[in-house]
Amino acid sequence: MNYVSTRGRAPQLGFTEAMMTGLARDGGLYVPAAVPQMPPAAIAALSGLSYEEVALRVMRPFLGDAFTEAELAEAITTAYAGFAHPARAPLKQLAPGHFLLELFHGPTLAFKDFAMQLIGRLMQAALQRSGRRITIIGATSGDTGSAAIEAFRGLPNVDVFILFPEGRISEVQRRQMTTPAEANVHAIALKGDFDACQARVKDMFNDFAFRDAVGLTAVNSINWARVLAQTVYYFSAAVALGAPHRPVAFTVPTGNFGDIYAGSIARSMGLPIERLVIATNQNDILHRTLAAGEHRLEPVSPSISPSMDIQVSSNFERALFDALNREGAAVAALMGDLKTAGGFELPQGTLQALRAVYASGRASEEETAATIARTHATTGELLCPHSAVGVCVAEAHLGAVPMVTLATAHPAKFPDAVVASTGIRPALPPHMADLHARPERMTHLPDDLGTLEDFVRERIAA
Numbered sequence: 205m206n207y208v209s210t211r212g213r214a215p216q217l218g219f220t221e222a223m224m225t226g227l228a229r230d231g232g233l234y235v236p237a238a239v240p241q242m243p244p245a246a247i248a249a250l251s252g253l254s255y256e257e258v259a260l261r262v263m264r265p266f267l268g269d270a271f272t273e274a275e276l277a278e279a280i281t282t283a284y285a286g287f288a289h290p291a292r293a294p295l296k297q298l299a300p301g302h303f304l305l306e307l308f309h310g311p312t313l314a315f316k317d318f319a320m321q322l323i324g325r326l327m328q329a330a331l332q333r334s335g336r337r338i339t340i341i342g343a344t345s346g347d348t349g350s351a352a353i354e355a356f357r358g359l360p361n362v363d364v365f366i367l368f369p370e371g372r373i374s375e376v377q378r379r380q381m382t383t384p385a386e387a388n389v390h391a392i393a394l395k396g397d398f399d400a401c402q403a404r405v406k407d408m409f410n411d412f413a414f415r416d417a418v419g420l421t422a423v424n425s426i427n428w429a430r431v432l433a434q435t436v437y438y439f440s441a442a443v444a445l446g447a448p449h450r451p452v453a454f455t456v457p458t459g460n461f462g463d464i465y466a467g468s469i470a471r472s473m474g475l476p477i478e479r480l481v482i483a484t485n486q487n488d489i490l491h492r493t494l495a496a497g498e499h500r501l502e503p504v505s506p507s508i509s510p511s512m513d514i515q516v517s518s519n520f521e522r523a524l525f526d527a528l529n530r531e532g533a534a535v536a537a538l539m540g541d542l543k544t545a546g547g548f549e550l551p552q553g554t555l556q557a558l559r560a561v562y563a564s565g566r567a568s569e570e571e572t573a574a575t576i577a578r579t580h581a582t583t584g585e586l587l588c589p590h591s592a593v594g595v596c597v598a599e600a601h602l603g604a605v606p607m608v609t610l611a612t613a614h615p616a617k618f619p620d621a622v623v624a625s626t627g628i629r630p631a632l633p634p635h636m637a638d639l640h641a642r643p644e645r646m647t648h649l650p651d652d653l654g655t656l657e658d659f660v661r662e663r664i665a666a
């Protein structure tokens with residue numbers, strides 16, 4: 205199984221190399237050279253299996269001979285053993301035809317744990333084999349960082365550096381990153397927004413001398429292995445609701461487009477997904493793109509759903525690659541325009557191709573708050589603000605097929621928004637009850653590439 209870059213000018217890689225690299229050397233993202241197909245009978249056979257067994261069957265064909273079936277099964281089992289719900293990704297019914305897929309029962313209370321816990325295990329296995337050491341660098345709007353730190357803390361041969369936008373994440377998110385005591389964990393509060401964090405990480409990857417010297421590895425949602433791990437819960441949910449015999453639709457609270465792109469991979473494999481609805485907050489570049497055919501950056505406007513406060517939505521490049529009939533040169537040209545001119549018009553036919561798979565909607569701050577209050581009043585369910593953006597947009601897209609909205613984080617991770625809407629302060633689960641008493645450790649750094657690279661080199665040498 206080979207992986208190709210969305211910009212068409214990087215070498216093809218196998219699964220392990222694509223996972224250990226993250227970003228392709230031409231600036232593009234790795235995607236499978238061909239998406240393996242899952243025939244209806246194979247999808248039907250997933251019915252009644254455990255989440256772990258579904259994961260093994262869905263992911264196996266993408267790995268080629270990178271890991272044996274036993275190694276993959278072992279990684280999957282240990283990755284999800286720490287989840288607080290036996291179904292791992294339980295479905296709850298909100299209303300007739302509308303379901304909530306709870307993806308927040310992992311150790312850091314957001315869906316990012318599904319992928320990060322697994323790639324932590326897979327990378328560890330690959331490093332043990334090769335004897336290499338790596339430096340993981342990631343930018344986070346809050347949840348990727350804590351999930352990465354949780355997955356890699358204390359591992360030999362790995363250092364983890366996480367850049368987060370100072371003052372723009374919730375206190376629980378920050379404390380999850382700044383309280384682990386292991387020496388290989390380095391939390392960096394950057395003076396800038398999430399897009400600045402993400403841009404500096406990309407700059408470090410494009411500094412090939414630095415990249416090779418420190419063994420840079422990206423575990424941001426651009427990492428193919430993360431996308432792959434997230435395709436699994438689309439299968440488990442759809443099969444529970446009648447796939448392959450009945451189609452389903454999904455609404456996905458979206459920022460960097462990794463989670464919803466995983467849905468499109470499930471769809472390409474043969475899962476009958478009628479529509480994937482992109483739900484955005486007031487940072488609505490993706491909704492504007494789908495509505496008007498123009499992808500244009502605007503300043504980030506902080507919201508009560510901070511993990512979606514993004515304009516540069518990295519994985520959208522993968523959707524463009526598909527919509528542009530996999531022409532890397534065309535993708536590279538558009539990405540060039542995005543960087544130099546702040547946006548681009550979708551070429552002829554591209555908008556139609558995107559609309560064949562995706563729909564979109566936007567929830568304002570008021571609508572998000574009202575959705576938290578209304579959903580609690582009618583169902584008793586407390587939604588985190590990101591999940592509420594999803595539910596709000598999904599309610600405008602209900603149709604003949606069942607709708608599944610992804611609940612991307614636990615309400616206790618964003619207690620202020622929940623209290624403001626319902627008067628209820630959601631409690632942290634027991635394993636985190638003393639989070640506010642643990643000592644914090646972080647480094648404040650300016651938005652400057654040279655300073656960041658020096659810091660990484662010094663810490664690794666130490």
Ligand SMILES: *Cc1c(COP(=O)(O)O)cnc(C)c1O
Binds near residue numbers: 315459511591
């Ligand atoms: C990361 C995140 C999102 C956005 O997911 P993408 O894959 O970046 O689109 C939404 N909600 C929460 C809680 C998140 O942590």
